[in-house]
Amino acid sequence: MRDLVIRAPDDFHVHFRSGPGLEKFVRRTAALFDRALPMPNTLPPLADAATLRAYAASVRAAAPDLDLVLSFKLLPGMDTETVRSLAGAGARVGKYYPAGATTHSSDGIREPGEIREALAAMEDAGLVLSVHGEDPAAPVLERERAFLPVVRGLLDDYPRLRIVLEHLSTREAAEFVAAGPRRLGATVTAHHLSFTTDDLAGRALNPHLYCKPVLQDAAHRAALRKAAAACERVFFGSDSAPHPRDRKESGSIPPGIYAAPVALPLLAAAFEEEDALDRLEDFASARGASFYGLPPNRSRVRLVRETWTVPDEVDGAVPAAAGSALAWTAERV
Ligand code: NCD
Ligand code: ZN
Numbered sequence: 015m016r017d018l019v020i021r022a023p024d025d026f027h028v029h030f031r032s033g034p035g036l037e038k039f040v041r042r043t044a045a046l047f048d049r050a051l052p053m054p055n056t057l058p059p060l061a062d063a064a065t066l067r068a069y070a071a072s073v074r075a076a077a078p079d080l081d082l083v084l085s086f087k088l089l090p091g092m093d094t095e096t097v098r099s100l101a102g103a104g105a106r107v108g109k110y111y112p113a114g115a116t117t118h119s120s121d122g123i124r125e126p127g128e129i130r131e132a133l134a135a136m137e138d139a140g141l142v143l144s145v146h147g148e149d150p151a152a153p154v155l156e157r158e159r160a161f162l163p164v165v166r167g168l169l170d171d172y173p174r175l176r177i178v179l180e181h182l183s184t185r186e187a188a189e190f191v192a193a194g195p196r197r198l199g200a201t202v203t204a205h206h207l208s209f210t211t212d213d214l215a216g217r218a219l220n221p222h223l224y225c226k227p228v229l230q231d232a233a234h235r236a237a238l239r240k241a242a243a244a245c246e247r248v249f250f251g252s253d254s255a256p257h258p259r260d261r262k263e264s265g266s267i268p269p270g271i272y273a274a275p276v277a278l279p280l281l282a283a284a285f286e287e288e289d290a291l292d293r294l295e296d297f298a299s300a301r302g303a304s305f306y307g308l309p310p311n312r313s314r315v316r317l318v319r320e321t322w323t324v325p326d327e328v329d330g331a332v333p334a335a336a337g338s339a340l341a342w343t344a345e346r347v
Contacts, residue, residue: 016319018282018291019347022048022311023298026083027144027180027201027251028274030073032056037076038329039256042274044077046344048311049303051144051251054087054109055118061087062096063103070104083306085109085144089121090128097135106306107142107178108132112161114150116226117255117268126168133168137175142306143168144178147187148227155211158227159186166190169198178305181206181253183227185237192245199305201251202242202297204280205271205334210235221262222332225255226269242297243290249302252277256331272331276324278344280335282317286342314347 025047030039043050052073054060060069070084085107086100097108110129111122123129136143145165152160165179179200182188191200205225210216210232214223223229241248254277255270262268273280278298285294294317303310320343324335 018294018317019314020295020317021299022046022313022315022346023250023278024049024302024311025252025254025274025277026051026178026249026302026306027053027203027253029053029055029253029255029270031256032069032072035256035330036072039254039274040073040076040080042329043252043254044080046278046315046346047080048313049081049083049308051083051085051107054085055111055116057118059087059089059118059121060085061089061092063099066100066103066105081311083107083308087111087121088123088129088132090123092129092132094131094135097132097139097141101139101141105141107144108136109144109146111146112148112150115146115148115157117257117270119146126164126171133172133175137172142176142178143172144180146181146226147179154228155230158182158184162187162190169195176305180251181227182238182241182248183230184234188237188241188245188248191247192241194247196247199247199249199302200241201253201302202238202248203251203253203271203273204277204284205229205253205273206238207235207242207284208280209334221267222334222336223271224262224267224269225253225271239284239288239290243285243288243293246301247305248297249305250281250298251302256329258330259327259332262332272328272333275328275333276335276340278315278317279340279342282342282344283340316345316347318343318345
């Protein structure tokens with residue numbers, strides 16, 4: 015098979031940032047995706063209705079045809095009224111960042127009791143809880159596994175709350191989701207399906223493959239590929255997270271991979287290696303919309319078997335796989 019035409023994909027986890035880069039990052043995603051869920055760990059965070067409205071307006075100005083699923087950042091002590099006003103401003107998702115787990119999360123949550131009121135309000139309003147599932151107190155490669163009991167507790171304590179565990183990185187997390195209730199979903203990135211700790215640090219350290227949760231070994235990647243191909247509540251979120259080149263090549267490198275420019279080619283290669291190209295559309299363009307209760311996208315994207323070399327810099331950031339040859343390209347039909 016040469017080309018593969020699929021329904022235009024959704025990106026249910028992407029960082030557009032705020033400030034001067036925003037327009038380029040939004041347009042990069044809108045070039046191939048019909049819908050996106052922009053993450054709220056911007057500076058300042060999306061945590062009140064006015065800030066969320068202004069942010070949504072700037073994203074829409076950059077790409078009027080991109081459908082948005084808006085999210086806000088849960089902050090300790092957030093009250094019912096704030097959650098309701100965020101829902102009134104269009105938010106469908108509240109994001110839980112454990113304090114210190116990742117980029118721009120120092121204002122995050124230390125334990126779920128800090129957001130009891132907000133979670134109850136989200137459950138009542140039918141909002142989805144999106145979770146960065148890592149315990150920053152655990153060793154770096156153990157953090158996702160260490161956080162699973164917290165997710166278990168959230169499922170138990172809020173029996174009607176819909177929860178998405180973001181960017182799965184381990185077999186245990188994939189199994190946890192597969193064994194969970196229908197109201198538990200998960201995203202997987204293209205980089206966690208493509209790369210391992212050895213690509214990050216096995217030869218020379220590649221800061222452009224440094225993200226949270228950190229890439230794991232090939233056995234975990236294999237489990238993620240199986241889940242992405244077969245689990246009906248596992249869907250695509252790129253976690254495309256650009257940082258300026260000078261910060262990614264500094265002495266204190268922030269986590270985050272600029273994945274948007276290579277996400278679909280990486281996905282096609284990973285699914286092809288699994289002999290699962292026929293499941294790619296389901297993963298990238300169907301299951302997430304169905305989990306979020308949204309209609310499927312109408313336009314189409316074509317994946318073409320055509321080797322190209324990923325540029326060193328795109329939109330002022332270094333993309334994943336910069337300088338490497340990829341076997342697929344993607345274009346709108
Ligand atoms: C993300 C970022 O840079 O905002 N970084 C990352 O490594 N994934 C935040 C996040 O989703 O954890
Ligand atoms: Zn992210």
